[in-house]
Amino acid sequence: METLRRGTPAGWKFNPLELDKLFNNPGQLLSETRDRVGDPFTVWSPGQSITLTGTPAGARAIFSANPKTFSAFGNGVLSPFLGDASLIVLSGDRHKEERRLLMPPLHGDRMRIYGAIIQDAARTHLSRITNGAAFSALTLAQDVTLDIIIRAVFGVDDAHQVAEVRDAITAKLEASTPWLMFFPALRRPMLGIGPWDHFLKADANARRLLHRTIEAKRTSTTRGADILSLLLDARYEDGSPMPDDDIVDELITLLFAGHETTAITLAWAMYWLHAKPELLERLNAELAAAGASASTDEIAKLPFLSALVDETLRIHPIVPLVPRILEQDFELGGWLLPNGSAIGVSVMLLHQNPVIYPNPTEFSPERFLGKTFSPFEYAPFGGGARRCIGAAFALYEAKLVLAEWLRTGTYSLLDTARPLLERRNITLAPRGGVPLRRVTTSK
Numbered sequence: 001m002e003t004l005r006r007g008t009p010a011g012w013k014f015n016p017l018e019l020d021k022l023f024n025n026p027g028q029l030l031s032e033t034r035d036r037v038g039d040p041f042t043v044w045s046p047g048q049s050i051t052l053t054g055t056p057a058g059a060r061a062i063f064s065a066n067p068k069t070f071s072a073f074g075n076g077v078l079s080p081f082l083g084d085a086s087l088i089v090l091s092g093d094r095h096k097e098e099r100r101l102l103m104p105p106l107h108g109d110r111m112r113i114y115g116a117i118i119q120d121a122a123r124t125h126l127s128r129i130t131n132g133a134a135f136s137a138l139t140l141a142q143d144v145t146l147d148i149i150i151r152a153v154f155g156v157d158d159a160h161q162v163a164e165v166r167d168a169i170t171a172k173l174e175a176s177t178p179w180l181m182f183f184p185a186l187r188r189p190m191l192g193i194g195p196w197d198h199f200l201k202a203d204a205n206a207r208r209l210l211h212r213t214i215e216a217k218r219t220s221t222t223r224g225a226d227i228l229s230l231l232l233d234a235r236y237e238d239g240s241p242m243p244d245d246d247i248v249d250e251l252i253t254l255l256f257a258g259h260e261t262t263a264i265t266l267a268w269a270m271y272w273l274h275a276k277p278e279l280l281e282r283l284n285a286e287l288a289a290a291g292a293s294a295s296t297d298e299i300a301k302l303p304f305l306s307a308l309v310d311e312t313l314r315i316h317p318i319v320p321l322v323p324r325i326l327e328q329d330f331e332l333g334g335w336l337l338p339n340g341s342a343i344g345v346s347v348m349l350l351h352q353n354p355v356i357y358p359n360p361t362e363f364s365p366e367r368f369l370g371k372t373f374s375p376f377e378y379a380p381f382g383g384g385a386r387r388c389i390g391a392a393f394a395l396y397e398a399k400l401v402l403a404e405w406l407r408t409g410t411y412s413l414l415d416t417a418r419p420l421l422e423r424r425n426i427t428l429a430p431r432g433g434v435p436l437r438r439v440t441t442s443k
């Protein structure tokens, strides 16, 4: 019988010369480390070390453990940006209760309600791009997904109101730089003009606007099918409503977690469709066969479109690492890791396992056709008690926006080289945003 080793396995020690690699090319750094010392391994950086696994057995151990084994990793990193009541930073019973209130509006059954919003936002933004125009797929996708999440969350159709929320949230997001997030020492006032001062101003402004929106919704006589209406009527087990400050934290969380992730997925999907024209041809044929009158549900179920989105999230896990903090000693891959350590699943390594995914660096949607991977083999949305609550929404949205994108025009890549990665807060995006040119305005 294998004996357990107590402590923390070897791994990568912080080296300022490799900071760019850690931030922008973690896949290479992690696979080199794993190849050198085995799995699990530890990444030590100033202020935080984390033990990682990228095997299905490791993912199973973490995702199927009792939720009480862990607390949220995000506290220090994310709570100043999302708020102390954000689902992402809550732990234990409080996390469970909050999830119970937040899950219903994002349940798979409700997706049909958001279908029209998704298609309308995609059409509006796509119609602004003229024939011959060059544009960033990522910027366009971000405009679309931000509008969609704002309209799904608040139920506002008024263009002025959507623009007001969009500007406030964009300013807050842009002020939440990875440097402020990962280096708390930089969170200091500097004569009112430093990055932290800038963030605090943008944060206060966004929160003021959200409080005003909540108040307006509460006093209005009609409640809609939007997420905010459902949260205002939601009740904890003791019958109490969510306090407004907590609702604001959750709204910020949904806006933050719920748009850039999907936008990055869309930008990568557009890259691969145009880098491999045979995929584009196959998808166009599937969409043409479905017909212009296909319902949003029918589009979301198209097999090749679904496989393409699944493969995009396999090869580019937007959140490359799913972390937890141990609340007790924990067994992982022959180690007994001490209570209090940070551990995580490296989704990047998991998705590059050649035993599960032959030729793992090749973009090949076919691997998802007629095949389902286990939640310990494929985990773009994390797993266990903290699995992404927006997964159904994100997949539905990505498929409908892609279908609209391809139906309303033809495009070509301005640069066919595969984009490098770039870190944006906790996500990784294609550097340069996938520049495209619109070739024709409609087909």
Ligand code: HEM
Pocket: 087, 088, 089, 099, 106, 253, 254, 257, 258, 259, 261, 262, 265, 317, 318, 319, 322, 323, 380, 381, 382, 383, 384, 385, 386, 387, 388, 389, 390, 391, 393, 394, 395
């Ligand atoms: C392609 C798009 C998306 C990806 C790749 C993604 C990925 C993830 C991942 C990896 C996690 C961490 C899961 C874990 O710790 O096990 C997460 C959590 C979360 N996501 Fe997403 N997400 C996406 C879209 C969305 C959307 C559209 C929403 C909301 C509408 C959303 C809301 C959240 C929330 C609230 C959490 C925290 C869950 C918790 O801690 O209980 N995400 N997401």
